[in-house]
Amino acid sequence: MTGPRALQEFLDCGTVDADVFALRPDYRAVLLAVDGIVPGPSTERSEALLVAAEASARRALADRSVEELGHIAAWRSAYASFGARPQRTRNSLEALMRRAASGLPRINRLTDLYNAISVLHQVPLGGEDLAGYDGAPRLVRAVGTEPFDTVAGGAPAIDYPTAGEVVWCDDTGVTCRRWNWRQGRRTQLREGTSSALFILDALAPMSDMALRAAADDLATQLLTLGSGVGIATRVIAAGATPSGGT
Template sequence: MQKFISDESFWELFPEAAIAVLSVRGLKESGLTDVQKDEIKDLLAQANRQAAKYVPCEPISANEVVQVWREAYRKFPTKKGARCSIEALLKRVLHDTPVGSIVPSVDITNAVSLKYAFPIGVENIDAFAGDLHLGAMKGDEAFLPIGSDHEEPPLPGEIAYYDSEGVVCRCWNWRDGQRTQMQDYTPNAFVAMECVEPHRRDDLQKAADDLAALLTKYLQAEIVTIAIVTKKNPEVALR
């Protein structure tokens, strides 16, 4: 049995956080009709418009959904300039350069991320070495980031997703590694959506349910696991 396990070292820093976890198999990018492709593009366009409510003012750091993540990143060592992934999406909305269409699976996750203002990470679950963890790093773990040709190990104490071969995503939800990245037509995936605001737990559940429904409707996905991980429920079976 393969699991996602959130370590005690994570909960010591973020006792009120919650993580929506999905394990998905059988994703199919091909076979979409033109009507379905247009529907997905429309979902993304609508989500760009909806996200404007989260960033009503300049600078982007003045907006609450960005502030909470910047504060979260101050609780552990990070590489200079590292930011939560949702900030990059919302910056596009704030500057009136909407997040554009890429491929259906990415468009769907971006649409849900924008609609609810939660960061979403997607990884190739078949590339995991054993269980996936979230916790504090020693600082010597292997990590080859996407778009780089040299290793960039995490800092000691940095929060990251990791498995028995090294880091999967650095600085919690900042930068993915090459080893577990999604490729064209990767069929099986792990999805994580993070929340650091206790009052938004209901929104997190709605976002997870929306994402599961969209992946099922458009990409013929089978949802193997959908769960909310908390300090009281720190692990979940993925398959």
């Protein structure tokens, strides 16, 4: 998948089921499809972003617990609404915030970058390899028979979501379980990833302006990863029509 038109067409085919909006009418997502990424190890730039994110997390947690942060509390409530136990299955933002005190992971410049943006803007943010996708992304409430390509006991395994669980999926199966908890192996970012999908998930109290600022910051940082980087965006919200740009 290359070129802005192909990226935008991919995003415009993405959907969020009405059952998900019925569960949380305040849900919004920004999707970014990106190609032209030049893979590489962590850099001084990605290190500086992670250091800034760690400092931001320490400030946010100076006088309150992780669970008391507004957006994290909202996601814990959302998890409980479809039967997940938030104290055991933490959304991706909460998992990063809990690691920030001892240091965020250093993986490669692409992963470092989006982890830092997630913490800096206090938004769950998933990154996936577009080369692993089969069809457009869809957010649904699972039937329970959708395959999820994962790892168990250190070996590849197929798992299944529980009925009613909120999952991202494509035509082959689940790509991310429990909204923004755990990504699948089939579409995970790799050292050689050159095209990717990023999903920023928002609930109240996060405003549309704050969500857009996070997406803009992510796009700005992604543009530093190669001279030929192309980006398409799509905002999905209850009652909204497709909107995006490159």
